[in-house]
Amino acid sequence: MSAFRSALHYLAGQLREIGLFIALIAIILFFQITTNGITLKPINVSNLIVQNSYILILAIGMVMVIIAGHIDLSVGSVVAFVGAMAGVMITQWHVPWWAAIVLCLGIGALVGMWQGFWIAYFGIPAFIVTLAGMLTFRGLTQIALQNQQISPFPDEFRALGSGFLPDLGGGTSPLEPLTVVLGILATLLLTVQGIRQRAARKKHAVEDEPFAWFLSKLIFTAVLILLITYLLAGYRGTPVVLIVLGLLVVVYSAVMHNSVFGRHIYAIGGNLNAAVLSGVKTKRLTFLLFVNMGVIAALAGLVFTAQLNLANPKAGDGFELDAIAAVFIGGAAVTGGIGTVTGAIIGGLIIGILNNGMSILGVGTEFQQLIKGLVLLAAVAFDVYNKRRSGVR
Amino acid sequence: MAMNILEMRNITKTFPGVKALQDVSLEVQRGHIHAICGENGAGKSTLMKVLSGVYPHGTYDGEIAFENETVEFKSINDSEAAGVVIIHQELALSPYLSIAENIFLGNEQEKRGWIDWNKTNLEASKLLARVGLKDNPITKIMDIGVGKQQLVEIAKALSKEVKLLILDEPTAALNDEDSAHLLDLIKHLQGQGITSIMISHKLNEIKAIADEVTIIRDGKTIETLDMHADQISEERIIKGMVGRDLESRYPDHTPHIGEEILRIEDWTVYHPLDHGRAVVKDANISVRAGEIVGIAGLMGAGRTELAMSVFGHSYGHNISGKVFKNGVEIKTNTVAAAIGHGLAYATEDRKRYGLNLIEDIKRNISAAALEKLANLGWVDANKETVVAEGYRKSMNIKAPTVEALAGKLSGGNQQKVVLSKWMYSNPDVLILDEPTRGIDVGAKYEIYGIINRLADEGKGVIVISSELPELLGICDRIYALSEGRITADVPREKATAEYLMQYMTQERERDHE
Numbered sequence: 001m002s003a004f005r006s007a008l009h010y011l012a013g014q015l016r017e018i019g020l021f022i023a024l025i026a027i028i029l030f031f032q033i034t035t036n037g038i039t040l041k042p043i044n045v046s047n048l049i050v051q052n053s054y055i056l057i058l059a060i061g062m063v064m065v066i067i068a069g070h071i072d073l074s075v076g077s078v079v080a081f082v083g084a085m086a087g088v089m090i091t092q093w094h095v096p097w098w099a100a101i102v103l104c105l106g107i108g109a110l111v112g113m114w115q116g117f118w119i120a121y122f123g124i125p126a127f128i129v130t131l132a133g134m135l136t137f138r139g140l141t142q143i144a145l146q147n148q149q150i151s152p153f154p155d156e157f158r159a160l161g162s163g164f165l166p167d168l169g170g171g172t173s174p175l176e177p178l179t180v181v182l183g184i185l186a187t188l189l190l191t192v193q194g195i196r197q198r199a200a201r202k203k204h205a206v207e208d209e210p211f212a213w214f215l216s217k218l219i220f221t222a223v224l225i226l227l228i229t230y231l232l233a234g235y236r237g238t239p240v241v242l243i244v245l246g247l248l249v250v251v252y253s254a255v256m257h258n259s260v261f262g263r264h265i266y267a268i269g270g271n272l273n274a275a276v277l278s279g280v281k282t283k284r285l286t287f288l289l290f291v292n293m294g295v296i297a298a299l300a301g302l303v304f305t306a307q308l309n310l311a312n313p314k315a316g317d318g319f320e321l322d323a324i325a326a327v328f329i330g331g332a333a334v335t336g337g338i339g340t341v342t343g344a345i346i347g348g349l350i351i352g353i354l355n356n357g358m359s360i361l362g363v364g365t366e367f368q369q370l371i372k373g374l375v376l377l378a379a380v381a382f383d384v385y386n387k388r389r390s391g392v393r
Numbered sequence: 394m395a396m397n398i399l400e401m402r403n404i405t406k407t408f409p410g411v412k413a414l415q416d417v418s419l420e421v422q423r424g425h426i427h428a429i430c431g432e433n434g435a436g437k438s439t440l441m442k443v444l445s446g447v448y449p450h451g452t453y454d455g456e457i458a459f460e461n462e463t464v465e466f467k468s469i470n471d472s473e474a475a476g477v478v479i480i481h482q483e484l485a486l487s488p489y490l491s492i493a494e495n496i497f498l499g500n501e502q503e504k505r506g507w508i509d510w511n512k513t514n515l516e517a518s519k520l521l522a523r524v525g526l527k528d529n530p531i532t533k534i535m536d537i538g539v540g541k542q543q544l545v546e547i548a549k550a551l552s553k554e555v556k557l558l559i560l561d562e563p564t565a566a567l568n569d570e571d572s573a574h575l576l577d578l579i580k581h582l583q584g585q586g587i588t589s590i591m592i593s594h595k596l597n598e599i600k601a602i603a604d605e606v607t608i609i610r611d612g613k614t615i616e617t618l619d620m621h622a623d624q625i626s627e628e629r630i631i632k633g634m635v636g637r638d639l640e641s642r643y644p645d646h647t648p649h650i651g652e653e654i655l656r657i658e659d660w661t662v663y664h665p666l667d668h669g670r671a672v673v674k675d676a677n678i679s680v681r682a683g684e685i686v687g688i689a690g691l692m693g694a695g696r697t698e699l700a701m702s703v704f705g706h707s708y709g710h711n712i713s714g715k716v717f718k719n720g721v722e723i724k725t726n727t728v729a730a731a732i733g734h735g736l737a738y739a740t741e742d743r744k745r746y747g748l749n750l751i752e753d754i755k756r757n758i759s760a761a762a763l764e765k766l767a768n769l770g771w772v773d774a775n776k777e778t779v780v781a782e783g784y785r786k787s788m789n790i791k792a793p794t795v796e797a798l799a800g801k802l803s804g805g806n807q808q809k810v811v812l813s814k815w816m817y818s819n820p821d822v823l824i825l826d827e828p829t830r831g832i833d834v835g836a837k838y839e840i841y842g843i844i845n846r847l848a849d850e851g852k853g854v855i856v857i858s859s860e861l862p863e864l865l866g867i868c869d870r871i872y873a874l875s876e877g878r879i880t881a882d883v884p885r886e887k888a889t890a891e892y893l894m895q896y897m898t899q900e901r902e903r904d905h906e
Contacts, residue, residue: 204775258774260767267760270749277707277746278761278814279732337751 015386016331020346021220023379027350031357038360039353042235045228050162050307052352053241054079054300056345058323059330060252061296063344066327067256068289069269069336070119070126074133075297075323078111079316080141082301087150087311090157097157105298111137112294113287120286134320142313150311161306165238175230176237183229186246187222194218241303248296253341265289269336325372326351329379350375397461398423398557398588404443404455406436413439414453415612421557421605426579426589428603428620430596431634432833436612437592441559445479446472459557476556480546482565486534493517493530496549520548524578538693540571547578558582559590564598565831568691568859569894576602594833596627608633631834643866644838646845650869651682653720654853655736655822660714662695662702662877668710672698673877676714680822680853685844687864688857689893690874696857697741699874700824704738705731718821732761735821739811741830741857743804747811750800754792755781757799757810762818784813789839805836812843822853829863841867861890873897 031039038044058075065072082104089095089103111133118129168178198214232238256262267275268282276282300319305311330347332339351372358368399421406414414436421427429437442448444457446466457464459475466472469479486495493514502512517530524544528537534545543563550558560579564572572595579589580602593599599606600620608615608630615633618625631642662673673695680686690696701708703716705728716723718734725731731738740746748757758781759766766777781795788809792802799810808828815823825844829837844867848854858864864871871888873881873896881896 200775201778204779254771258772260763260770260772263756263759263763263772266752266756267749270751271745273746274749274760277704277728277738277740279705279727279729280760281727281729333751337749 016383017343019382020329020331020343024346024350024353027353027357031353031360035357035360039357040231042231044356044360045231046235046239048352048356049232049242049245050239051356052348053161053239053245054304054307055319055322055326055352056245056348057248057296057300057303058319059326059344059348060248060341061293062320062323063327063330063332063339063341064252064256064265065126065289065293066324066332066334067269067336067339068265068286069272070286070289071324072115072126072130072290072293072297073320074111074115074130074137075293075300076316076319076321077134077137077141078108078294078297079301079304079319080313081111081137081144082107082298083305083311083315084141084144084150084313086157086302086305087153088144090153091150097154100157101160101302104302105295108294108296108298108301109291110294111297112291115294116287116290119290120283126290141315145311145313147313149313152309153306158306158309159240160244161241161303161308163240164236165240165243167237175233177233179229179233179237182238183225183233186229187225190221190225191218194221241307244299244303249341249345256341261285261288266337269338271337322351323348325376329376331383333383334380347379396422398459399444399590400456400458401440401444402456402458404440404453404457406439406443406448406453413612414443417455417609417612417614419607419614420617421588421590424583424586424588425604426583426591426602428599428606429590429592429609430594430599430606430630431609431615432835435609435634435833437609438561439612440609441479441561441590441592444472445469445477445559447479473553476554477559478550478553478555478557479559480543480550480561480563482562484539484542484546486542486545488535489533491531491533492521492528492537492545492548495534495545496520496530496552498549500552516552517548520551521545523551524548525574525581538571540567540574543567543571543575544578547582551582555587557588557590559592561592562594562831563591564593564595568693570691572598594831596630599630600625600627606630610634634834642834642838642862644842644845646685646848646867648685648848648869649683649851651851653679654682654718655680656717656720657703658715658717660699660703661712662698662709663711665708665710671877672709673702676874676877676879678855678872678879680855682821682851682853683848684870685848685854685856685868687868687871688855688874689861689864689871689897690857691897693876694874694897695877696874697826698877700738700826700855700857703731704728704736704824707738732818732820735819736824737761737815737818737820737822738824739808739815739826739828741827743807743811748799748807751798753796753798754785754790754802754810755795758784758795758813758817761814765817780817781813784809784817788813788843803836805832805839808832808836808840809843812840816847820852822855823847824855824857826857827859828856829858829860837863861893864888864893865890 028039062072062075085107086100086104089100090097095103115129115133118124119126165178167176169176256265264275264280264285267278267280268285272282301316304315326348327339327344328334328347329350330339330343330345332343354372354375355368358371397420399419401417401419404414404417405412417436417440419440431437443453446468449467450465459477464475466475487498490498496517497513502509502516514530521528521530524547526541526544526548528541534542563575567575576598579591583589591603603620605617605619607617618630656679658677660673660676661671664670664672676699678686688696688699698708702712703725706712706726707728716725723734725734725736744750749760755777759777763772766772766780778795784790785792785795790806790809790813792806799807802810828844829840832840844854844856856864856868865888869885871883871893872879873883873893875897883893
């Protein structure tokens with residue numbers, strides 16, 4: 001009985017995490033029913049991932065910025081600027097596509113250094129600096145493109161946004177073999193990693209989550225990955241951008257969890273003064289954080305441009321808001337110090353599925369905006385309510 | 394019965410999982426000064442929040458009678474309307490508004506929605522006169538000191554026609570002079586028929602002005618002592634608070650003093666905003682291995698400023714002077730450099746400068762020495778847990794696991810987390826700024842023990858404190874600081890409170906002449 005109760009108590013502490021998953025599943029099921037099964041059709045799942053990839057990529061960088069207690073409003077414009085530069089380089093300067101990608105990531109880093117300098121070393125609030133950046137980089141985009149669109153891009157470059165890994169089944173097998181192999185591999189890796197971590201915690205006598213909860217989480221994750229694998233394998237296989245996204249999630253989750261850099265980000269967001277007096281080099285950290293955000297925004301810009309096969313002066317408009325919304329739906333705190341990469345990804349998926357489902361249902365964009373706004377408000381209200389109840393802070 | 398202005402009967406207040414108050418009863422006589430004391434977390438503040446309606450009627454069990462009528466306060470507004478005003482430990486004044494505006498905040502002197510400034514300032518002047526404050530009511534709050542701000546809070550309470558004034562640790566942030574003035578004022582208001590409830594850790598203050606003292610321990614009333622009836626000693630009150638006889642408030646300690654470990658020469662620091670003002674002037678201090686050195690000074694003497702400017706230039710402008718470690722000059726321009734040279738500074742303000750309250754214990758403990766746990770930038774989280782767990786046990790941090798949030802701990806336990814953090818960074822010299830501020834008697838004793846242990850390990854310890862008895866109780870040598878100047882270097886044998894006070898006030902008097 002007491003074991004059951006302590007399990008319940010534990011779950012109550014994880015309410016936010018569980019709530020987010022339940023919300024995601026509920027939304028998926030809702031659309032699955034109302035769209036008569038279109039939502040979970042292989043082609044739609046594939047599209048969902050591809051079409052939301054750049055917002056999810058942005059959300060990874062954004063959650064780090066927000067955990068540190070800052071914000072970045074410029075990412076939408078940076079996406080456009082990088083897309084424009086990619087277009088100019090490839091079509092006008094005839095730079096090879098791979099070199100253009102490297103150079104564009106470099107541009108992202110420069111953008112980040114520029115903004116990071118004013119924020120970290122000059123002490124201007126990120127809100128102002130990136131608001132200015134939102135305008136400047138939009139302006140630079142239009143200058144670079146001379147207010148024209150650039151198209152088309154070479155196929156190799158487009159693969160980054162809309163390509164798939166090679167089909168090993170030769171297009172004839174009902175399930176694409178490479179995707180199946182990758183899916184099973186990912187499941188195995190995650191399971192082994194989970195078990196190893198639990199064993200290590202046990203060895204160090206850390207009080208751990210209840211076994212039943214651990215097991216159900218493991219099974220849930222495995223089923224989820226295998227389901228997605230099954231659906232993707234039934235269409236055209238693994239999108240290139242899913243591999244990019246997967247790598248980013250794994251690497252940045254690890255960084256935020258276990259690296260000194262990530263820990264220091266939580267430290268300055270949780271209490272800047274205490275972090276300074278603990279010897280954290282807060283200025284350098286903030287600077288690097290924005291450089292990182294710049295590179296990630298550049299990557300999102302490349303993916304987006306590759307996907308549309310178009311560099312457009314109006315590209316990326318409002319992306320910053322989607323990314324910020326994803327981060328807050330994913331449980332980050334407005335005041336900093338709290339948030340996770342996986343949370344931001346789930347938040348981004350919730351927004352993506354809402355967009356996708358409502359579009360299938362033919363809901364007008366005005367109602368889509370309205371509903372997304374209410375979802376964001378509800379998610380944060382739930383957070384605030386939860387915190388007040390548990391008496392943290 | 395008619396004598397009592399307030400009777401709280403059998404108050405029980407439960408938070409999820411914790412019984413914060415259990416059958417607490419409190420009777421306060423009209424026109425008396427009633428002190429409440431108890432260890433941190435004993436339930437004093439909770440009881441006052443029940444009384445003032447912060448926890449509305451219905452969220453607790455029990456009964457409150459104010460002026461012989463049962464009352465059911467649903468909010469602070471209700472209790473203030475009845476004449477019960479609470480002044481919190483953290484002052485609730487807006488720094489950018491004037492004294493007068495603050496006094497009438499939420500209670501504006503208005504005519505049809507427009508503020509009557511003449512009336513506001515005139516009424517404010519009258520109230521200021523009652524609390525003995527001569528400042529102009531249009532002065533901004535940020536331009537007056539904490540002591541005066543406290544008086545403005547009381548003036549604000551008077552403007553609400555207060556009958557029962559509740560003061561939560563009113564002198565915690567005040568120096569001795571301001572404290573004495575405040576206590577006089579409370580006494581003076583008593584003469585005007587205002588009843589006061591005062592929560593305080595400072596037993597000498599309770600002795601000085603309280604008529605009764607109620608002791609609360611673990612959410613229960615232990616006893617109410619009549620301060621006039623018998624000779625109630627401080628030891629007697631402490632016994633009630635901790636439930637045991639505290640033989641000595643300071644653990645015995647035989648120092649083993651070695652070579653000089655740190656010396657600061659001609660240290661001068663200017664104010665970060667007012668560049669012409671020297672906050673610390675030509676200070677020379679040193680500490681030897683195994684030695685506990687005190688810095689005594691009144692508020693505003695530059696104690697924290699001295700410490701923080703040495704620790705990575707965290708305070709001040711145009712800092713000059715030299716720092717020697719084991720006889721070799723070192724640079725401590727950044728916090729990282731200071732930590733690298735084996736310095737540690739535990740702040741006087743744990744919540745603002747010491748801890749990440751929304752993070753757990755283990756991550757707070759590892760915060761200053763994360764690289765010790767890291768390999769090529771990656772933190773070994775398991776090792777971190779083991780380290781933190783070790784400190785939880787050795788420092789007696791009362792928390793179920795090291796994954797409890799720092800913000801949920803009591804003051805004493807938070808301080809132990811801060812100390813653990815700096816112990817893990819393995820410094821040679823620790824500067825502890827007000828290490829026992831806001832901490833209950835039992836936990837203080839533990840902190841003193843930790844300080845002794847650090848000295849016995851051969852570290853140099855510098856203790857900054859507002860409480861002279863504390864410095865006299867634990868230090869091997871004490872510097873007196875006045876207006877940024879070191880005015881005396883007093884060995885333990887010669888140190889008395891009177892002797893030190895003479896030097897702590899020395900410069901100030903000369904300036905007045």
